[in-house]
Every structure is written in structure tokens, then in C-alpha cells.
Amino acid sequence: MDLFKNNTVINWHDHVWPDENNKLDEKRLYLMMKSFHDTYMDLIVCSNPVLRGNPTPEEFIHCNNLQYEAITKYPKEMKGMVFVNPGYMKESLNEIDRCVNELGFIGVKLYNQYHISSPVVRDIIEKCIRMDIPILEHAAKLNHGAALQPYTSNGLHFAKVAEQYPEGVFIHAHIGGGGDWQWTLKAIEDFSNIFIDISGSVCDEDIIEQSVSHLGAKRILFGTDMSFSASIGKMLGADIKETEKIEILNNKAFEKYIMRG
Amino acid sequence: MIIDVNTYLGHWPFRKINHNESHSLSAYLKKSQIDQACVSSLNAIFYKDTQQGNLELAEEIKGEGDFFIPFAVINPTYAGWEKDFIYCISTLKMKGLMLYPYYHGYKLTDDCAVSLINLAAKMNVPVHLPCAIENIRQKHPMDTEENLSLSQVSEVLSLCSDADFIISNGSTHAMAKSLKNIIDQRNGEVFFDFARVEVFTEDLDQLIDYAGIDHVVFGSVAPFQYIDPQLVKLNYLKTDDLDKIKYKNLSRLLRIK
Numbered sequence: 264m265d266l267f268k269n270n271t272v273i274n275w276h277d278h279v280w281p282d283e284n285n286k287l288d289e290k291r292l293y294l295m296m297k298s299f300h301d302t303y304m305d306l307i308v309c310s311n312p313v314l315r316g317n318p319t320p321e322e323f324i325h326c327n328n329l330q331y332e333a334i335t336k337y338p339k340e341m342k343g344m345v346f347v348n349p350g351y352m353k354e355s356l357n358e359i360d361r362c363v364n365e366l367g368f369i370g371v372k373l374y375n376q377y378h379i380s381s382p383v384v385r386d387i388i389e390k391c392i393r394m395d396i397p398i399l400e401h402a403a404k405l406n407h408g409a410a411l412q413p414y415t416s417n418g419l420h421f422a423k424v425a426e427q428y429p430e431g432v433f434i435h436a437h438i439g440g441g442g443d444w445q446w447t448l449k450a451i452e453d454f455s456n457i458f459i460d461i462s463g464s465v466c467d468e469d470i471i472e473q474s475v476s477h478l479g480a481k482r483i484l485f486g487t488d489m490s491f492s493a494s495i496g497k498m499l500g501a502d503i504k505e506t507e508k509i510e511i512l513n514n515k516a517f518e519k520y521i522m523r524g
Numbered sequence: 525m526i527i528d529v530n531t532y533l534g535h536w537p538f539r540k541i542n543h544n545e546s547h548s549l550s551a552y553l554k555k556s557q558i559d560q561a562c563v564s565s566l567n568a569i570f571y572k573d574t575q576q577g578n579l580e581l582a583e584e585i586k587g588e589g590d591f592f593i594p595f596a597v598i599n600p601t602y603a604g605w606e607k608d609f610i611y612c613i614s615t616l617k618m619k620g621l622m623l624y625p626y627y628h629g630y631k632l633t634d635d636c637a638v639s640l641i642n643l644a645a646k647m648n649v650p651v652h653l654p655c656a657i658e659n660i661r662q663k664h665p666m667d668t669e670e671n672l673s674l675s676q677v678s679e680v681l682s683l684c685s686d687a688d689f690i691i692s693n694g695s696t697h698a699m700a701k702s703l704k705n706i707i708d709q710r711n712g713e714v715f716f717d718f719a720r721v722e723v724f725t726e727d728l729d730q731l732i733d734y735a736g737i738d739h740v741v742f743g744s745v746a747p748f749q750y751i752d753p754q755l756v757k758l759n760y761l762k763t764d765d766l767d768k769i770k771y772k773n774l775s776r777l778l779r780i781k
Contacts (some may be wrong), residue, residue: 264759298724301760407660407669441661445539464720465659466753468542468746491724492760496753 266499267303271513273521274299274307276399276436276460276486279333281311287329296337298491305513306521309333310344310372312401317376320354323347327358331366342524344372344399349384356390363394369524370397370434379416379433380423388424388431397432397520399460403442404450417442418450425454432456437488439463439497444470448477455482461511462486466493471501471511480507484514526758527560527593527771527780528553529717530654530692530743533584534566534577538664541566543747546584550591556751558744559771560780561592562652564622568597569657575608582616593778595620595652599628600636609640613647619778620650620690626670632680641680645687645712650777653677655694655720658748674699678706685710688777692717692743697731704734715777717743723757737765741774 277295282288299307311326318326323346330343345362347355362368371391377383379400391398404417421435433456438444440463451457459474461483474483480503487494498508531553533546543552544566553561563585568577574597585592596612598605598621612618621644625632632641632653644651655672663669672694681689681703689712691699696716700707707714716735721727732740742758744751758766774780 264756294725301724403661405661406663406665441659443662464722465662466750467539467658468748468750469540489725490722492722492756493753496750496756499756500750500752 264303266508267495267512270509272304272485273513273517274304274487275434275484275517276462276488277307277309278489279309279311279330281326281329285325287332292333292336296340299340302491302495306342307340308342308344308369310346310399312346312372312374313348314374317350318348320348320351320358323355324358327362327366327368331362334367342521343368344370346372346374347387348376349373349381349387350376352383352386355387359387359390359394363396367524369520370399373398373400375401375412375415378414378420380420380427388428391432392428392430397434397458397517399434399436402435402437402447403440404444404446405442418447421451421457422454425451425457429456433458434484435459437463437486438474439465439467439470439490439493440488441465445473448473452477458482458484460484460486460488461497462488462490462494464490464493466497468500471497472503475503475507480510481514481516483511484517485512525767525771526558526742527562527774528558528744528746529562529652529690529715529741529774530719531561531563531746532566532657532748533563533581534568536566536657536748537570538658538667541747546588546592549747550588553744553746553751556744556755558751560590561746562595562620562774562778563592564595564597569624569627573602574599575604575611578608578612578616578618582618593620593780594618595622597622597624598640599624600634600640601628601630605636605640606643609643613649620652622652622654624654625676626668626672632673632676633683638680638683641684641687645684650688650690650715652690652692654692655696657693674702678703681706681710681714684712686712688712688714690715690717690741690777693719693745695720697721697727697734700731700734713739713777715739715741715773717741718757719743719745719749719754723760728757728761732763737763737768738773740769742770
């Protein structure tokens with residue numbers, strides 16, 4: 264664990280969750296933050312998305328309030344991403360304003376309610392560009408079980424929107440999140456404003472090496488997405504340069520977002 | 525010391541795999557503190573006649589001393605399976621049986637599978653059931669649509685109550701919980717690896733609670749997966765009996781001195 268102990272580690276992808284009473288799941292938060300401290304991380308960026316269905320403004324505002332509650336418990340260790348549903352555009356834009364300007368959130372989290380290249384999402388992308396904040400979007404090239412998440416974005420959706428908005432900053436979530444990661448790397452490699460995080464439970468040998476080979480370490484962020492051992496182990500086991508590992512663990516291109524939050 | 529229950533040699537048709545030759549794999553595993561590894565043939569899964577893959581494996585690992593502990597891949601729907609299995613155990617000195625019902629098109633509860641498992645039990649050979657090889661969400665269009673079926677495992681544990689089983693590379697914490705009542709009523713033992721179980725939540729503790737510390741083993745799924753995620757788990761696992769998980773349980777099952 265010397266790699267983690269001796270270097271700055273920014274975890275760009277994890278979550279807080281509601282409990283069965285729709286309040287902040289404190290036990291789960293405690294376990295995550297204990298793991299965070301035990302593995303020598305310096306900052307964790309979290310969101311609280313609704314995974315199924317079409318959340319209303321009341322629901323996504325509540326999600327962000329829970330996220331903010333978690334931040335108040337760990338103000339030095341945690342930053343937030345605003346979760347919104349682009350199907351409610353006016354409310355989403357207002358919520359981004361509230362969370363970024365009043366609560367100090369540092370980016371937008373979109374889930375699987377719409378493809379990122381859908382025209383429905385455009386106003387959110389344009390707002391993020393104006394505010395200079397990144398968009399972290401749930402993503403995968405699912406070769407099995409795709410019907411369960413028909414609007415999950417894949418690399419081609421990202422490529423389309425990255426070409427359309429070259430000034431946007433798009434993070435393709437969890438390259439190890441369970442999908443054809445080789446397909447994804449080829450789909451996004453030509454678009455320098457698409458980044459990936461390495462999180463997810465899939466720890467296929469070569470996934471980090473191929474990610475660096477296609478994108479370069481500068482376009483890769485460290486993340487866990489509830490899979491600490493897989494994500495940490497991928498970084499420890501990858502056969503890439505130490506300097507590239509350090510760059511991924513603390514991607515300097517994203518430092519400005521943290522400083523502003 | 526670590527004994528790894530789940531490694532592979534050979535070709536995987538759907539993705540380029542590194543370290544899939546014996547010398548390269550043994551070096552890769554040794555670099556990660558692994559002292560011995562159960563190994564089976566990937567080729568055998570995809571050859572019509574699995575025995576050709578088993579023979580290749582036996583030849584391939586000859587130069588590696590006792591580092592590799594070979595397991596035989598047998599398809600019980602293929603002609604001559606009984607003779608092949610006995611040859612693998614008696615002549616090639618293989619130590620275990622690998623079954624892939626989701627690649628070979630049978631159910632664990634089919635008569636042929638039950639006969640093979642009961643023969644393995646009679647010969648004191650453990651039966652290894654990997655839940656999957658690769659994560660199914662990234663599957664090639666020609667790869668299987670299924671993982672190991674929990675309901676089939678549940679039934680076969682009762683049908684073949686004398687056999688020892690190893691279940692690997694899946695949500696084994698949930699499986700150990702579901703299967704506990706059945707396992708408690710059997711003569712044979714059931715071992716689980718933790719390749720896809722998280723140590724930083726309560727899942728790995730749950731696996732140990734339900735399976736028992738004497739029935740949890742180390743499996744890396746090398747060379748498909750990085751070994752380090754499993755080493756991280758060993759590093760953070762809170763138990764006084766880590767050696768049981770690292771090697772003692774498998775040494776006992778496979779009668780390794």
C-alpha cells in the first residue's frame with residue numbers, strides 16, 4: 264500500500280445512499296469513510312443517484328440534500344457531485360445552481376435516465392460548460408443485461424457529445440464497472456475531453472495498461488464506486504510506470520474543481 | 525505461504541490473455557507471493573474432447589515441479605468421460621475436477637453429472653465449480669449467456685452429499701448464506717473463494733460467518749484478473765486464522781504436505 268500511503272489519492276467516484284427510511288445511511292457512510300482512511304485516501308468525491316426509474320425534482324433534491332449532509336460530517340474529506348434528472352430541465356438547472364453555488368458541489372452526476380448524447384441533456388451540458396464543471400455519467404458497453412438499463416450511455420454516446428461540445432469535460436464512469444471495456448476505450452480514444460475513472464468490481468489483468476495505452480494517464484482518474492479492493496488492487500497490480508500511477512491517483516487536470524469546491 | 529485455488533493455462537477465445545503459458549504464469553504468481561496454484565486448461569473447456577486439453581496441461585506444467593496442482597476439466601456429456609476422468613486422476617495425478625455446465629450444455633443435476641460427481645467423491649477428488657470465468661456483462665457474442673446456477677448447485681449438493689466442492693469467482697458470500705442449511709446436512713465439505721467478495725464492506729465477514737473459517741480459500745483467477753485485489757483483501761481481513769484461508773484449508777482438502 265506504499266503507493267497509496269506515499270502519494271495524494273483523490274477518489275473521484277463513490278456514493279452515499281439512503282437507508283430504508285430514505286434518510287442518510289450512516290452505517291454505510293461510516294464503513295466507506297473507514298475504508299477511505301484505512302487505505303490512505305485524501306479526498307473522496309461522491310454522489311447519490313437514483314438507479315432506477317425517472318426521479319422527480321423532489322426526489323433528486325432530496326438525494327443532493329443527503330449528499331450534503333454526508334459532506335457536513337466529513338467536510339475535509341468529501342466533495343459532492345450534483346445528481347439531476349434531465350427530464351426535468353428547469354428544476355435540474357436550478358438544482359445545479361443551488362448545489363454548486365450554495366453548497367460547494369464540484370460537478371454534475373448523471374445516471375441512466377437519458378443517453379448523454381440525447382438532445383434532452385443539452386442544456387445541462389451547456390450549463391456545465393458555462394460553470395466550468397465536469398459531468399460524471401454512469402456508463403458501460405453492456406453485452407449482457409443491457410435491456411435492464413436501456414439508456415445507459417456507452418463510449419459512442421460520449422464520442423458524439425464530446426465532438427459536439429469540445430469545451431465540455433465528460434467523465435465516462437467506471438471502466439471496470441462491468442461492460443466491454445476494450446470496446447469503450449476504442450470508442451472514446453480520439454476525444455481528448457473524455458476521461459474515465461478506473462472504478463468498478465471488474466479487475467481484469469491489462470485493463471489499466473490498455474486504458475493508459477489508449478488514453479494516456481492524463482485522461483484517467485482514480486475511483487472506487489463501492490469496490491475498494493478491486494480498484495486499489497488494479498492500481499497496485501498494473502504494469503505501468505510509477506509516475507503514471509501517481510498521475511492517475513491525483514489527476515492534476517481536475518485539481519481546479521477541487522480547489523473551487 | 526499462499527495456495528491459489530483458481531488459475532488457468534491456455535488460450536481464451538474472446539480476449540488476449542497475458543501470462544497464459546506455464547513458465548510465465550508461475551513467474552507471475554510467484555511475484556505475488558503465491559507458492560502453489562491449482563491450475564486447469566482453458567483449451568479443454570473449448571475443445572469438443574476436453575481430454576485433449578487435460579493432456580496438454582499435464583505436458584505444459586512438467587517443467588514447473590510441484591508448483592502447479594492440476595485439475596481435470598471433464599464434460600460428462602461426452603463419450604468416454606469416465607475413462608478420461610480416471611486417467612487424469614490415476615495416471616496424470618490430477619487433484620481435482622473442474623465442471624462447466626454453462627459451457628458444455630448440461631445441468632449439474634443431470635444423471636451424467638451426478639454420476640461423475642459421485643465418482644469423484646468415491647475417489648476423494650474435490651469438484652471445483654467456478655461461477656464464471658469472465659464477467660458476463662462484457663461477454664463476446666459467442667460466449668455463454670449463463671453463469672453457474674445457484675439452484676442447480678443447491679440440488680446437486682443434496683444429490684451428491686459425499687462430494688467435496690469448491691465454489692469460486694462469484695458472489696460466494698450470498699451463496700454461502702443461501703446454501704448453509706443444505707451444507708450443514710451433508711457429509712462432504714464445501715469451500716468458497718472470495719475473488720468477487722469485498723473486504724471493505726461486511727461481505728467477506730459474512731462469507732466467513734456462513735462458510736466457516738475452515739472453508740474459505742484464496743483464489744486469484746489469474747491470469748484473467750490482477751492478483752493484487754485479492755492480496756489487498758488478505759491485508760485488510762481481520763482474523764486470527766489467516767493461514768487457514770491462505771493455505772491450510774486447501775492443504776487439508778488436497779492432502780498437500
